[in-house]
Amino acid sequence: MLKVNDEVYRYYFYFVQERMNIFWRKYESIGQPWTDDLILRDNKFTNVYRVTDRISQYLIRNVIYDRLDGFEERDILFRILIFKIFNKIETWEYIESNIGLISIKNFDLSIVNKLLSKRMFQTPIYNNAYMMTGTHSKYNHLTYKHEKWLQMVQDEIVKLKTLEKIVLAKSLNEVYQLLRECSFIGDFLAYQYTIDLNYSPIINFSENTFVKAGIGSIRGIKKCFYPLGKSSFEDAIRYTHDNFEKYQQKYGFTEFKNLFGRQPTLIDIQNCFCETDKYLRVKMPELQVDNKRIKQKYRTGKPTLNLFFPPKWSLNNQIKSTCLQQNTTELTLF
Numbered sequence: 001m002l003k004v005n006d007e008v009y010r011y012y013f014y015f016v017q018e019r020m021n022i023f024w025r026k027y028e029s030i031g032q033p034w035t036d037d038l039i040l041r042d043n044k045f046t047n048v049y050r051v052t053d054r055i056s057q058y059l060i061r062n063v064i065y066d067r068l069d070g071f072e073e074r075d076i077l078f079r080i081l082i083f084k085i086f087n088k089i090e091t092w093e094y095i096e097s098n099i100g101l102i103s104i105k106n107f108d109l110s111i112v113n114k115l116l117s118k119r120m121f122q123t124p125i126y127n128n129a130y131m132m133t134g135t136h137s138k139y140n141h142l143t144y145k146h147e148k149w150l151q152m153v154q155d156e157i158v159k160l161k162t163l164e165k166i167v168l169a170k171s172l173n174e175v176y177q178l179l180r181e182c183s184f185i186g187d188f189l190a191y192q193y194t195i196d197l198n199y200s201p202i203i204n205f206s207e208n209t210f211v212k213a214g215i216g217s218i219r220g221i222k223k224c225f226y227p228l229g230k231s232s233f234e235d236a237i238r239y240t241h242d243n244f245e246k247y248q249q250k251y252g253f254t255e256f257k258n259l260f261g262r263q264p265t266l267i268d269i270q271n272c273f274c275e276t277d278k279y280l281r282v283k284m285p286e287l288q289v290d291n292k293r294i295k296q297k298y299r300t301g302k303p304t305l306n307l308f309f310p311p312k313w314s315l316n317n318q319i320k321s322t323c324l325q326q327n328t329t330e331l332t333l334f
Contacts, residue, residue, distance in 0.1 A: 002231055002239050009224040010251040011283060012240070012276045015040075016264070017253040019275070020048045024257055027307075027320070039282045045275050049259050049268050050195070051309060055127065058089050061308040064200050067101065073202050074163040075103045080196050081157065082107070085149050087127035094119060104158060109150055116146045136183045149184060156182045167202055172210035175203065188214045195267050199310045207265035211237050216274030219289045223280055224273070241269045260318045 018037055025034040035041055046053050051060070063083045064076060071079070079102050083092050096102055098115050116125055125146065126132055132145065139148040157163060162178055169175045172194055179190040191212035198205055213221065213233035221228075221236045228236060240247075244264065248254050258264070264272070280287055309315045 002228065002236060003226040004247075005224060005226055006251075008280065008284065008287065009247070010253075011280060012220070012224055012272065013247055013251050013253045013256075015045075015276045015279050016048050016272055017248075017256045019045060019272075020256055020258075023047055023049075023052065039279055043278070043282070045278065046271060048264060048272060049262075050271050051199070052259070052307065055087055055089070055129070056196075056199075057308060059083055059196060060199050060310060061306075063092065065308070065311070068201070070101070071103060073167050075105075076200050076202055077163045077166055077197055078102075078104050078107075078153075078158070080200060081153060081193065082150075084193055084196055085132070085146075085153070086125055087129055088125060090123070091116075091119070091125045109154060112150065113144075113147050117144055120144070120146070133184055133186075138183055152183045166197065169203060172198065172205045172207075175205075176210060176212065187212055201310075201312065204312055207267050208241065211266035211270055213237060213270060214274060216277055217270045218273075220273030220275075220277035220280070222289050223277060223284075223287045237266055237270050237273065240273075241266055244269075260315045262313065262315060 018035060018040060022034045022040065033041055050056055059080065063079050068076070082095075082102055086092065092102075095112060095115065099108070099111060100106055119125055132149070136148065136152075139151055142148045142151060162182070165178055166175050169178065175197060176190050176194045179185050179193050180187065185193065191210075191214070194210075195207065197203060198207065211234050213236075217237070218233050221233050225236050241264070248256060277289070307319045309319075
């Protein structure tokens with residue numbers, strides 16, 4: 001049976017409420033400071049809802065749903081995967097500015113590899129959010145990480161018709177398993193990519209049907225729960241999701257305002273364990289589980305973009321035309 005450490009677990013629900021309050025204050029164009037919590041004010045934390053973060057927003061609006069009618073189903077999935085390999089807006093726009101709209105047909109590996117091999121010496125081509133491995137004996141004949149990844153996509157995803165299999169998949173778990181079979185794509189990336197593909201109109205599964213705990217969320221779970229015994233980290237995520245309102249009431253965090261009526265799903269609960277771990281590194285430094293400090297500082301950056309969600313969620317008619325929540329941030333690493 002799962003047993004929570006109340007002294008620590010309460011900070012999970014505190015983080016969820018206060019981070020969401022920051023979201024809504026930005027959304028309502030309320031000026032800074034958006035919170036009195038110095039930890040949240042000074043350090044970079046993702047939103048409670050993964051879908052509202054800048055990269056996900058760009059993916060949904062510009063990669064998936066822009067010119068949607070001009071692509072086949074497999075092209076839409078292909079575009080998502082190519083974007084997520086780099087997870088960096090500037091890299092995506094650089095490729096498209098040189099070769100045109102990315103699709104399977106016009107994605108010439110030799111041309112794209114040359115472009116990226118040149119660009120990587122001028123500016124980073126990967127977002128630092130994910131640790132992307134470039135080690136696999138199958139592709140050791142290639143020099144650069146991007147060459148290996150793109151060759152893998154061509155050999156193991158396009159040629160083996162993995163995209164067509166994803167179109168026919170019957171569950172999130174099946175999509176995850178198809179991706180997990182590919183070189184370089186481990187548990188964490190397979191789950192993240194599965195959620196990204198599920199934003200598209202091609203597949204449509206409930207985000208509450210499957211979850212995979214990432215390394216950061218595992219650290220947060222270890223802090224918030226006593227030893228899990230025979231239960232898994234995914235069980236702890238599901239437990240938190242299923243008892244979300246119960247613990248909000250217990251700890252007195254009942255002012256949480258959800259996303260236009262959409263409650264946090266398993267991917268959001270998982271993500272918030274990672275962010276709670278980061279918060280606790282400062283708030284309760286005596287709880288040392290691997291990492292000891294927050295690596296990213298928050299800095300105000302570029303002005304607003306429009307929120308946009310997968311149309312199948314039926315949320316877009318509730319959104320204001322612009323909001324500060326879409327503030328692009330610069331990250332300082334140390």
